[in-house]
Amino acid sequence: MSASTVDGALAGARGAGLDRLDAQLLLGAVLGRERSWLIAHGDDALAPGQAEHFDALVARRSAGEPVAYLLGRQDFHGLTLQVSPAVLVPRPDTETLVDWALELLATELAGTAAPRVLDLGTGSGAIALALKHRCPRADLTAVDASPEALAVAEANAGTLGLALALLPGHWWTPVAGRHFDLVVSNPPYIAGDDHHLDALQHEPLLALTPDGDGLDSLREIVAGASAHLRDGSWLLLEHGHDQARDVQALLAAAGLHQVGTRRDLGGNERCTGGRWRQATR
Ligand SMILES: C[S@@+](CC[C@H](N)C(=O)[O-])C[C@H]1O[C@@H](n2cnc3c(N)ncnc32)[C@H](O)[C@@H]1O
Structure with missing residues (x-):
């Protein structure tokens, strides 16, 4: 499913059943960016390694793994x-x-x-x-x-x-x-x-x-x-x-x-x- 842009990757994740926030948090973690950056850079290209990494996280999230485990952190x-x-x-x-x-x-x-x-x-x-x-x-x-x-x-x-x-x-x-x-x-x-x-x-x-x-x-x-x-x-x-x-x-x-x-x-x-x-x- 590897998408070439930020918006394409997020749309693909939504299509795989992720909600918007989860998709943004996971893509933000892959790119090392805040959610606000993703919103302002929808047309930016993803490197092939980044797209594959994101796809793997989306698949694990779709299978039910908590976002906190995928990110390795949780705010409390x-x-x-x-x-x-x-x-x-x-x-x-x-x-x-x-x-x-x-x-x-x-x-x-x-x-x-x-x-x-x-x-x-x-x-x-x-x-x-x-x-x-x-x-x-x-x-x-x-x-x-x-x-x-x-x-x-x-x-x-x-x-x-x-x-x-x-x-x-x-x-x-x-x-x-x-x-x-x-x-x-x-x-x-x-x-x-x-x-x-x-x-x-x-x-x-x-x-x-x-x-x-x-x-x-x-x-x-x-x-x-x-x-x-x-x-x-x-x-x-x-x-x-x-x-x-x-x-x-x-x-x-x-x-x-x-x-x-x-x-x-x-x-x-x-x-x-x-x-x-x-x-x-
Ligand atoms: C519901 S979790 C709560 C974890 C954390 N306090 C929180 O609120 O996020 C319950 C915790 O109790 C621990 N636990 C279960 N049985 C226990 C026992 N018999 N003695 C001590 N700790 C136990 C588990 O390992 C787990 O970390």
């Missing part, structure tokens, strides 16, 4: 993060969790000099790095069961010059005996038989589903929370659009107070959190 909460197929592509919905955590750091935890913050299931490091970026006084620890994901998070922390303590292991296990002021997590929460998994086959299954009804990781994180929260600490969890009631019930049953839910940009109930208070006599 004002940061550009390196991503690979070892990590979930950070989603705009997750910025809801970051915004809520930043709000708590600026209000409830404003008087804490170096609030201890834990990100469970950090993947690319998206949440932890966004928090450290916007709240440099926070002391960030991030856990993931995938060594490959932790390598991506470590690379991102290095590139961005943001300090994170990265620990491998299963949920709370690597932080046994430690307490935090704020715990955040976007764990896998898609049910094992959810048809949406078919469209996500390029992303790691470990990041997407704990199998079963989708709630097992959330149950495990909530069950371990009281051993790691101080009096007054917060636990904030991202979940599926139809899981808010279940997560509220889990938090309340575990003894958390001030349980509430926030909506994402699409209006879906996306994050539920609560505050740990020691029982008073």
